[in-house]
Amino acid sequence: MLPNLEELEVDRIHGRDDDARKKVKREVNVDMNPMVDLAFLLLTFFMLATTFSKPQAMEILVPAKAKDNAEVKETPVKESKTMSLVLKENEIVWYRGITEPETFEIDYRESALLEILAEANANTDGLVVLIKPLSSNEYEDLVLVLDVLSYSGVERYSLIEPSEFDLEMEE
Amino acid sequence: MAMLRNIKTKPKLDMNPMVDMAFLLVTFFMMTTTFRPELPEEVLIPPSSAEVKLPERNLATITITKNGMVFFGIDNKFDRRELLSMVGREMGVSFDESQLDTYSLTATSGVPMKKMGEFLNAKFAKVAFEQEGIPLRDDSELFYWIRNARAVNPSLRFAINADGKTKYPVIHDVFETLRELGVTRFNLVTEKTEEDVAKS
Numbered sequence: 546m547l548p549n550l551e552e553l554e555v556d557r558i559h560g561r562d563d564d565a566r567k568k569v570k571r572e573v574n575v576d577m578n579p580m581v582d583l584a585f586l587l588l589t590f591f592m593l594a595t596t597f598s599k600p601q602a603m604e605i606l607v608p609a610k611a612k613d614n615a616e617v618k619e620t621p622v623k624e625s626k627t628m629s630l631v632l633k634e635n636e637i638v639w640y641r642g643i644t645e646p647e648t649f650e651i652d653y654r655e656s657a658l659l660e661i662l663a664e665a666n667a668n669t670d671g672l673v674v675l676i677k678p679l680s681s682n683e684y685e686d687l688v689l690v691l692d693v694l695s696y697s698g699v700e701r702y703s704l705i706e707p708s709e710f711d712l713e714m715e716e
Numbered sequence: 717m718a719m720l721r722n723i724k725t726k727p728k729l730d731m732n733p734m735v736d737m738a739f740l741l742v743t744f745f746m747m748t749t750t751f752r753p754e755l756p757e758e759v760l761i762p763p764s765s766a767e768v769k770l771p772e773r774n775l776a777t778i779t780i781t782k783n784g785m786v787f788f789g790i791d792n793k794f795d796r797r798e799l800l801s802m803v804g805r806e807m808g809v810s811f812d813e814s815q816l817d818t819y820s821l822t823a824t825s826g827v828p829m830k831k832m833g834e835f836l837n838a839k840f841a842k843v844a845f846e847q848e849g850i851p852l853r854d855d856s857e858l859f860y861w862i863r864n865a866r867a868v869n870p871s872l873r874f875a876i877n878a879d880g881k882t883k884y885p886v887i888h889d890v891f892e893t894l895r896e897l898g899v900t901r902f903n904l905v906t907e908k909t910e911e912d913v914a915k916s
Contacts, residue, residue: 596749
């Protein structure tokens, strides 16, 4: 323990010597300051080096790829039962069917997307949503679309390559 | 009597409770957190309302940074040694014991095989090695990593940990690589958010 200078000073003034002091029962003064420093250092280390337990995940299913020799077995889907979502960088362009459709634009964050999907799902039996991300699309927007899709009740969707018609939409 | 008190006595603060509190906080953090995998770049995962928990074991993680660098890693330390030797054999690169040891302690890595030896040697040395990501185009090494990882651990599940701002083409390549190997079911790591467009 570090000598308590004040007490030594006081003792000197009063003329007390070592022997007298040894007999007196002294309480131990532990200086806690370094201990606190240590504790906070450890704390800071753990705060910076770790992360709260595992972040959540979203499951995604993609169709299996056909082997080279096997024929590509594509289940034909009626045009009228499809709904395409072309994911551009800042917005989604959606349309029904394949040939010469009427296109609509909608922003990613708009809640209307869920309504549009739910409505389409309600009035079309066996709706298939085709998600076509363009190369300028950002991953988080794709995740958002998949997330909204999971709430809309749409049972069948697939991630496919954009068609020529879709590619024309890229700025 | 208070007036006669020696005004030279300095106030003494009792630090005991402060230490107790600090250790309580340390214990809390020690119990509830796991070490963050060290990555050359911070990956900001996109938000979603999905609540599926990532599996704790038998997990392979493919990490993608926003400029398209791809990293790969599996969770089991013991499997990693086997994985590295197998991929090395397939690509004509061999590793010595200490390199295998270093790899088994590496949670995730992203270097082309020809630079792997150098990377492993540098890992605990103070030299910072620039990881450039696993090649996807031309000779897709990711394909070999995934295939061998599944051979080492047949019940492996895949999680894609990509930055929200990554452009689609890289994601597409990773998806395609997985599809080619018959992996049709995997997880996208997202952050649970309260405020949600989907639910509004």
